[in-house]
Amino acid sequence: MKTLIFGEISKGSVREATLELVTLARRLGGDLVSVLAGSGIGAAAEELSKKGGGKVLAADDAALENYTSDAWTQVALRAIEAESPDLVLASNTPIGWDLAGKLAAALDAGIATDVVRIEEDGGDLVFIKRMFNAKFDARLRIEGSPRIATVQPGACEAYEGSDAGSVESLDASGVTSRTEFKELRTAAAGGHDLTKADLIVSGGRGLQKPENFEEVLKPLVEALGAQMGASRPVVDAGWLPHEYQVGSSGQIVAPKLYLAIGISGAIQHLVGMKNSNYIIAVNKDPDAPIFEVADLGVVADLFEIVPALTQAVSAAKG
Numbered sequence: 001m002k003t004l005i006f007g008e009i010s011k012g013s014v015r016e017a018t019l020e021l022v023t024l025a026r027r028l029g030g031d032l033v034s035v036l037a038g039s040g041i042g043a044a045a046e047e048l049s050k051k052g053g054g055k056v057l058a059a060d061d062a063a064l065e066n067y068t069s070d071a072w073t074q075v076a077l078r079a080i081e082a083e084s085p086d087l088v089l090a091s092n093t094p095i096g097w098d099l100a101g102k103l104a105a106a107l108d109a110g111i112a113t114d115v116v117r118i119e120e121d122g123g124d125l126v127f128i129k130r131m132f133n134a135k136f137d138a139r140l141r142i143e144g145s146p147r148i149a150t151v152q153p154g155a156c157e158a159y160e161g162s163d164a165g166s167v168e169s170l171d172a173s174g175v176t177s178r179t180e181f182k183e184l185r186t187a188a189a190g191g192h193d194l195t196k197a198d199l200i201v202s203g204g205r206g207l208q209k210p211e212n213f214e215e216v217l218k219p220l221v222e223a224l225g226a227q228m229g230a231s232r233p234v235v236d237a238g239w240l241p242h243e244y245q246v247g248s249s250g251q252i253v254a255p256k257l258y259l260a261i262g263i264s265g266a267i268q269h270l271v272g273m274k275n276s277n278y279i280i281a282v283n284k285d286p287d288a289p290i291f292e293v294a295d296l297g298v299v300a301d302l303f304e305i306v307p308a309l310t311q312a313v314s315a316a317k318g
């Protein structure tokens with residue numbers, strides 16, 4: 001069994017999501033090869049080789065400075081041809097899902113996207129992905145080789161061992177792209193920094209409409225002296241700015257107290273708040289996955305509980 005990881009770099013360092021792939025691959029056992037692409041990536045390649053990435057193939061070329069699916073696919077295909085892996089893993093990130101799909105098409109290989117676990121079963125691999133707000137697990141098998149999968153960031157912990165690997169260069173000469181990178185736009189940093197908050201009250205789609213954030217949730221936020229957070233659908237709908245979003249594509253928070261109000265607990269949300277010291281969840285669905293991480297779960301209608309809680313907090317504060 002040989003696994004090839006396609007890693008990612010952010011601000012010169014190996015991304016946490018890549019180290020999570022290392023954990024997953026090492027649990028499966030066998031040989032491990034990692035590929036990194038970019039320009040001036042020597043330090044990141046060394047870092048990955050020291051953090052368990054096995055043999056790291058570094059495709060270091062000016063043409064790879066910014067991600068383009070054409071150029072990176074060519075590099076990944078070279079690595080796959082050289083290594084003949086049984087399993088190819090990428091993170092379920094914008095780069096990962098773009099690249100993995102192209103690789104699957106180019107190799108006519110089977111792909112499982114957005115998986116949270118991979119299990120060995122009778123000599124075969126089973127790819128597990130969550131369905132219907134994590135109420136069901138789909139168990140997928142892929143025919144042929146290599147099998148390709150993208151893995152949800154946060155689905156397992158980052159590898160923390162220090163097994164020394166090696167770095168080899170991967171030929172990136174002659175790589176071309178029909179896509180031209182124009183610019184990277186980063187959202188301006190807002191004043192709402194949840195990463196430093198001690199108390200966060202987050203609202204989800206269960207609040208039903210934007211007015212309820214103002215009329216139902218905000219009084220509790222103010223009574224507690226907390227900061228307001230939100231799940232992604234709330235932000236996508238334009239009810240609150242992006243800086244309020246908690247989760248894999250929002251802010252990663254670790255307050256002393258996190259209240260999840262009307263939030264189902266999709267893995268992408270859990271990634272952003274599961275390290276909170278104490279989690280209280282209010283949800284009318286007793287099977288909501290948020291209860292799996294909650295220290296205290298309240299199965300109730302938020303429109304009854306939140307005003308009552310606000311009143312109790314205000315009364316306690318005198």
Ligand SMILES: Cc1cc2nc3c(=O)[nH]c(=O)nc-3n(C[C@H](O)[C@H](O)[C@H](O)COP(=O)(O)OP(=O)(O)OC[C@H]3O[C@@H](n4cnc5c(N)ncnc54)[C@H](O)[C@@H]3O)c2cc1C
Pocket residue numbers: 133203204205206207230231232233234245246247248249250251261262263264265266267268269272282283284285288300301302303
């Ligand atoms: C690549 C990617 C990145 C993502 N990044 C993020 C991210 O960063 N953050 C994030 O949050 N999501 C993210 N998502 C979306 C995520 O998968 C979920 O869709 C989202 O978290 C669901 O938000 P929600 O819990 O508010 O809504 P829902 O899943 O619709 O849940 C609403 C909940 O409210 C409950 N409810 C309804 N009415 C009431 C009531 N009256 N009283 C009490 N409970 C009630 C329901 O039972 C339900 O559990 C991402 C998805 C993808 C694919």
